[in-house]
Amino acid sequence: MSSERIVVQGAGKHFGAVTVFEGLDLAVRDGETVCILGPSGCGKTTLLRAMHGLVPLDGGRVLVDDTVVSGPRRNVAMVFQHFGLMPWKRVRENVAYGVELAGLPKEAVAERVERYIALVGLKGFERHYPYQLSGGMQQRVGLARALALEPDVLLMDEPFGSLDALTREVLQDELLRIYQGSQGVGNGRKTPPAMVFITHSIEESIALGDRIVVMSARPAQVREILSVDVPRPRTVASVVAHPRFVELRDHCWSLLRERVA
């Protein structure tokens, strides 16, 4: 059956006596972007890390492709808020990192690296070190590294959270373009990968998400799951201009404000 790529069932996590989240249920379908929107410290990142088996859950379980996740899986790729680039590797080597570890033959690695560097708009920067790049460009590298794996699932941990507002919007558009484009995410695949996108920005979650999971503060629970009925292909501008945008934003705000203030 499984058009449901990721299923979270009754997930719970404690740090000592503090309950981060409990009884959390969630399902992400193939080709769908689910944004997890919540206040800082509500355990969004912990949940995402649990989806990749980087932290164990104290309750419940995560299934990817109907299999319980116990550690990082080959068909799942992650993009990090802190970029997570190796300062000692050039752009090309950083992008190649995941694909190499996946055990692809040399020529295939080279081909993918070249293609995904071009896709994120970094052609000509292959031999640069991360410190020679701006923050936005560094995250393009992080994105290319994940995309090059041609994963079935993309886990995005506030990838644009540490960028300035301008760069963030540029990259949101880039991500939409890449994700929606025919330009080659998931070579030969009919649908784009399932994407889970952690953010605390309401606008970002509306712009990128097909659905938004609004979380409450600790102990985190799902407040509501919203459908973003804004047609694709989108750009950030087209979403903001859409009549539903303001309604959705105000609704998210009211859901979040109850607990934040």
Add this chain to the structure above:
Amino acid sequence: MTVREARAQVPGSARRRLFRPRPGDWGVRVGSIAVLLLIWEFLAPGWNPLIIRPPSAIAKAFVELVQNGELQAALVISLRAFVAGLAIAIVIGVFLGIVTGRWRFAYNAFDPLVSALYSVPSVALIPLIGFIFKFQGDAPRVAAVALFCVFPVLINTQQGVRNVDRGLLEVARAFNTSERRLWTDVIIPSSLPFMLAGIRLSIGRGLIGMIVAEFFIGLVGLGYLIIQYGNVFRIDRMFVPVIVVAALGIIFMGLVQWLEGRVAPWLRREQ
């Protein structure tokens, strides 16, 4: 990349070093030494010649010692022990640093010993080294240099291994890295600057070890030249090996720095 993005300022660029090298730097450096030498030259005649000789006299002594071959002979002997000792220290220090930095058992096993040996002034162990190696050949002097050099390398390497960015370790895990690739891609490169800093620190200490060992164990090399000419009050000649040792320090430090630029080009922004 878009123009909008290019204009946006990035946090990374604020971390550039305070003093970037400029062409004028070398002029200032050479100039300050020249001024010092000039002052010395003019003040020296007023002092007792048994204590202070002017740079010109030392330069003359330098030429003499080169002409009769004493300096080169001493330099070869000293340098041989220094390079061998430093190399041994790097191998042992890096190895033990990695092992103790990564595994709790090794850390607990070695740390008391390392702390104890590091606290004892290495000079105090020189006579012991002499006895162990029976005061014969290069071995005791090589061992002395290695003893002086090993701790900065070891402790720095250990710190480097322990300070690996946790974020990067998670990245490595998230991409299913193997244990071997974890070392080659993350742990070794990220502790490399610590290792090189340790080696830089150990150069100064190693030169001390070299000279002291020559005073007490070998009675050869540059250290012996210092003793020999000090004993007969040839202050001008005594200064020659001192200056050569200083030059060795500068050259080896420069060498490590050059090496750093070669093997760790991403660090150029930081120093």
